[in-house]
Amino acid sequence: MTFYEADRRSRGVSEPEIEPRSAAQSEQWIERMGHFLTEDPGGCWVALDHDEEVVGFAISQNRGKLWYLATYGVLTGRQGKGIGRRLMDAVLAHADGRRGMFSSTVHPGATRRYRLAGFTLHPQMRMVGTVDRSTLPAVGGLQDGEASDLEWMDRLDEALRGAGHGPDHAYMLRTLRLVVSRDVKDKPGYAYLDGRGRAVLLAAADEETAQGLLWEALASSEGDTLVNCITTANHWAVDVGLAARLDLGQEGYLAVRGMTAPAPYLASGHFL
Numbered sequence: 001m002t003f004y005e006a007d008r009r010s011r012g013v014s015e016p017e018i019e020p021r022s023a024a025q026s027e028q029w030i031e032r033m034g035h036f037l038t039e040d041p042g043g044c045w046v047a048l049d050h051d052e053e054v055v056g057f058a059i060s061q062n063r064g065k066l067w068y069l070a071t072y073g074v075l076t077g078r079q080g081k082g083i084g085r086r087l088m089d090a091v092l093a094h095a096d097g098r099r100g101m102f103s104s105t106v107h108p109g110a111t112r113r114y115r116l117a118g119f120t121l122h123p124q125m126r127m128v129g130t131v132d133r134s135t136l137p138a139v140g141g142l143q144d145g146e147a148s149d150l151e152w153m154d155r156l157d158e159a160l161r162g163a164g165h166g167p168d169h170a171y172m173l174r175t176l177r178l179v180v181s182r183d184v185k186d187k188p189g190y191a192y193l194d195g196r197g198r199a200v201l202l203a204a205a206d207e208e209t210a211q212g213l214l215w216e217a218l219a220s221s222e223g224d225t226l227v228n229c230i231t232t233a234n235h236w237a238v239d240v241g242l243a244a245r246l247d248l249g250q251e252g253y254l255a256v257r258g259m260t261a262p263a264p265y266l267a268s269g270h271f272l
């Protein structure tokens with residue numbers, strides 16, 4: 001409900017109506033929270049009121065040298081009273097000075113909190129629309145990924161953002177389709193695609209590989225598609241989206257501290 005209300009308030013007039021989460025999406029959310037609680041419980045905090053009802057939460061994780069915030073919210077009626085600040089203090093103490101990264105909404109309380117905590121806010125673009133299939137190029141050198149790929153994928157993550165995804169890779173491998181470029185020397189890359197062919201995380205050693213992976217995602221998309229979390233360091237993705245006749249828009253920020261915005265890289269909103 002917190003995110004439904006916030007998304008409704010920040011919706012642009014030309015954007016589609018915000019729908020409440022489906023039962024299946026709620027189930028996935030709960031499963032993901034279980035994963036975070038198992039892997040790094042010390043980064044997961046909730047705020048309770050006097051009746052022991054949960055009124056806010058901040059779920060963060062440490063992975064090696066990197067800390068990330070997976071989700072953060074306070075019930076609509078309880079916002080602006082300092083609950084968010086205390087939750088943020090708790091998860092930042094858990095970060096213990098690590099470099100940090102997360103995807104932020106445009107909510108004024110959120111952006112205020114993040115900047116005051118020392119994060120740099122990189123505006124993000126996103127591309128939406130239906131792919132014009134006559135624009136799809138032939139892309140070679142890609143395969144479906146498997147568990148044995150995770151080791152080099154973690155090394156690539158480390159070069160791009162300072163830490164591997166570790167157990168998050170295993171989680172994504174179970175729930176998403178993995179496409180990899182593993183055969184061309186010095187040009188590794190991977191992308192996770194959801195059931196509708198949307199790239200939910202993409203990382204590559206060079207822009208050409210990244211573009212090939214994004215074309216593969218667009219080729220497997222069905223109906224309206226979305227490419228999001230595109231920071232200005234990732235205009236290679238804008239070029240692919242425009243070539244596929246998608247429309248360019250803006251959405252939220254990538255917040256980072258102690259690091260630059262990774263590239264070529266499209267962050268996952270959940271696992272960064």
Ligand SMILES: CC(C)(COP(=O)(O)OP(=O)(O)OC[C@H]1O[C@@H](n2cnc3c(N)ncnc32)[C@H](O)[C@@H]1OP(=O)(O)O)[C@@H](O)C(=O)NCCC(=O)NCCS
Nearest residue numbers: 006073074079080081082083084085104105107108109110
């Ligand atoms: C972001 C959020 C978790 C912050 O929690 P909160 O309990 O409202 O936070 P606080 O009360 O500690 O306030 C945060 C700061 O922003 C300010 N603020 C809060 N709501 C605001 C609003 N609607 N407009 C402007 N400023 C606001 C507060 O005054 C405070 O600043 P201060 O400490 O310097 O006075 C909460 O507002 C929320 O759930 N928003 C919707 C969901 C969302 O966008 N989550 C972030 C996902 S990245």
